[in-house]
Amino acid sequence: MTRQFLRRLAALLPVALGVVTLTFALIHLVPGDPVSAMLGDYAAPADVAQMRHDLKLDLPLWKQYGGFLAALAHGDLGQSISQREPVALLIREHYPATLELAGAGLAVAIMIALPLGIIAGADAGGPGDIAAMGFAILGISVPHIYLGPLLMILFSLDLGWLPLTGRGGFAHLVLPAVTMGTALAAILARMLRQSLVRIGSADYIRTARSKGLSERAALLRHGLRNALTPVITLIGLEAGGLLTGSIVTEMIFSWPGLGRLLMTAINNRDYPLVQGCVLTFALSYVVVNLITDLFYRAVDPRIRLG
């Protein structure tokens, strides 16, 4: 187990390297460059050339890539072109906010999905199922970009219960977390229900039922564990997605997170900052998945780590 865990940990390296390389290739491939984005309308060609030289953007791509990797190996993410601050500092400023938001979103999703999925799964075809799945479908059909303002109008403008935007205490976290978590809750609840229904017809549940347990009790006591396996896979997948997909929620709720930083960086073609942000996202994503795999193993010990 420990050896496998270490092996997985070592596998982070190639993934991070792959992501960084892909990012480097794509960001240099797309039109637009940081110097003209930064110098603006009235830049003289000589200044553009000078700045490209100063930023080492006039070197061949492979040399730039080599330089970037060499710096990275020393733990240096470089200097942001547009914001003139070390990339590492900017990431340190923005990352906790994104982590907080994604964590809260995931918590909300799980808190909604577990009861909903169990109600629906235990009562497949019944009114509970229809109600729970109706909610799930509503949840998946309403995009963040619409749900966010809707929640704001209801809970902040009309009821005055919660603050509109910004990062602060618990109250500030509720609306963005619900906005982020609802769609995921719908997916998870749906998956849990499906899983429970499928397992309901499995042999050992039938056996348990024949031993005198009521159908629901049999399902919940014996089936839930197996039903959770695909749900946890999905949580792992989507938790990574929550991190990288936080951008819309961050925009709506004026949340000073990494998603917005990356968006601005891409807009300004701020190469070092883009690479730094993507690397952070990628590492978080891989770590989340590693945790999921460990979780997975705890639920279903027969599964070996991949």
Next chain:
Amino acid sequence: MAHGNRESADIVTWAKAIAYAAIVCLFALSGCAKPAPLASPGYLQIDLPTAPTAIDPRVTADAISSRVAELIYDSLVRIDRTGAFAGDLAESFERPTPTEMVFHLRRNVRFSDGRPFTARDVKFTYESILDPATLSIKRAGLVELAAVTIVDDYTLTMTTRRPFAPALALATIGIVPRDSSIPGKAASPAPPGTGPFRLARFARDEAVILARNPYHQSLANAVPGLALKVVPDPTVRALELSEGICGFAENDALQAELLPYLAAQPHLRIVRSPGSTYHYLVFNFRDVRLRDLRVRRAIAYAIDRDTIVASMIRGNARVATGVLAPENWAYDGNVTQYPYDPAMARGLLEAAGYSAHARPLRLTYMTTPEGLRLAEVIQAMLRRVGIKIDIHTNEWATFYSDLRNGNFDIASSQWVGIGDPHQYYEIFDSHMTPAAGGNNRGDYSNPRMDQLVEAGDATIDPVVRCAIYRDVQRLSAADLPYVSLWWDDNVAAFDRRLTGFEPYPNGSLLSLAAAVFPTENRLVRTAP
């Protein structure tokens, strides 16, 4: 596989554990969130649509950053309402020779850290910008500047390389104290300034908090500070205004379609004033069809600008006649006009032999919801007269790269904050092509235009200069390198109890320094 009782108990525990973990996670996270309020009570909150990238006036580039920097830093001169130059840190200035400007500086001015302001600070600021290590965007703008010379502590001269009429624009850069570190290399995000406010906190992508500069004279009951908060979503900005969280927002921060909603809020006031932001379509003269004046005129006649302004922009703009707005000292509106006339457009196209089956023209737009709507309307209007349009819409960096490289047939863009008519040289002189790094993006070339705009730059006498630009405005309206669309109005929405706000054509917030905003009995609903 055995599923005994012990295991079934495990399962229930499992489900519980996950639920508990989720709850604990949520609380732990909310616990580590910092509940520090953004600003002290009494501060006026202003919502901004995008985040300022820098505060230091030596490197600020984008409109929002400059808007914020202006509140902290004074410059030698400022551009006034008419686009003319007025003294700021310079009490007075004169131009003894065509290449020389003398500035007499105000005395008893102090930076927000208490240091007195002298001519040495000015010289330092300019040298710092010209230092390649600063990597300043403003260095290119100083290409005409030959020298900054200190005469005494309160007198300074600037010389230009050639007689350059708009040379005073060189003196509009915010002044920092001598020995300020290079931007990005200092511990603080910005050095002190002599303006009405000082930087109290710069929370990137979140807010800029400005407190009063203790060494700057202000009214006793003026706002104690400003909290400039970054709120990217337009609907949310409207909600913040209507909840009373935000006390002031203007222009880019307000979406035209949401103004009726804001106007219906009893505690808000909407103030409209003429603005100078100029929207236009630029033609690419590399396209054979667009090189034909008849085709360009047909396009100008085919676009119903009055209806667009009235219905889509909800009257928050004026149909434009040229780059310079009517408030500008060099403005002349007596130029060829293109009222909506589809029949005339069709006639012109027929005369030009424009084929309805030709390759569609590419209309390049930056993707914003408003931009896209306008593109679709213009597409429909041009289709009506027989011109097919393909809309190319891209995110900012791709759009800007296409625009700068002349990679479009027709592009829609705007000029923001145009003061001096020197702009005409930048955009219409045949030497300023994209290949030369200039802003004549459509490769427009007319020897008469070159002659005029070059003369305009070399003529110091304002009366003669004004006459030259009258000709420039007439020629550009007749020759149509651009189709003028409209000038945006300045629109501000703010709390009714805020007094003292004076709109500027370029959207400056400076008048808020003298604004009064009572903090007691605020209408704000308190959020828990």
Next chain:
Amino acid sequence: MIRRNPSLAIGAVLVALLTLAAIFGPLVMHTDPFAIDLSHVLAAPSRSHWFGCDSLGRDLLARLIRGARLSLGVSTMVVALSLAIGGLIGGAAALAGGWVDGLVMRGVDIIMAFPGFLLAIALAAILGPGMVDLVIALTAMGWTGYARLVRGEVLSLREREYIEGARALGARPARLLMRHLMPALAGPVAVQATFGIGGIIIAEAALSFLGLGARPPTPSWGNMLDAGRAFILVAPHLTTAPGIAIGLSVLGFNLLGDGLAQFIGHRR
């Protein structure tokens, strides 16, 4: 059939109706979805415009019906492609195991950890705007989810007793796959796929922002939803109409997927 499997029946009917509306709706509907009428900007629903008008005064119902083709077409195509690619790769990785599995999954990790936004900008720049690159962009981002799901399921299933039993009895891998793995996989995969369709319709709106996808003035539910977003406070019908359309299709595909899973399960 309807009594035994109502999900399948209702889902199939809904999807069929939507498909019919997408194919024949524009032929029956006489209102021009492209006719701009600036005197009807943001008009509320009325007798002449059942769903109201958009920010350019165009009839929302006509645009909704016209947009169905694109939204439903693109989303089903993307989901089908993603499922095929992801399912094959994920399933193969799980069955092969060992270093192949490790390698494939690290590749999947790389793509999943990569911000889709950047990939979309790059694709828009390389391929130019259009529908093909929209499908490519969405598939490139979408297949990995299915790969991981299928892999996880196969890994867990192949240890189950009935599969082990079948293997012990000497069943060939192909037979094992067809008889036992496929039916067991159908449920979770159908869930993700049917939900995925809704996600794709919405994602299409985000990509049209980058110049990918439906070229204006062509309507799609995604870009209608996006265009209406700014008007939530003043004209909510702009977002509600496409929202309902998306909801209905998600519901339809969802029930269909559910029913199919049940159907396959029973056959087993």
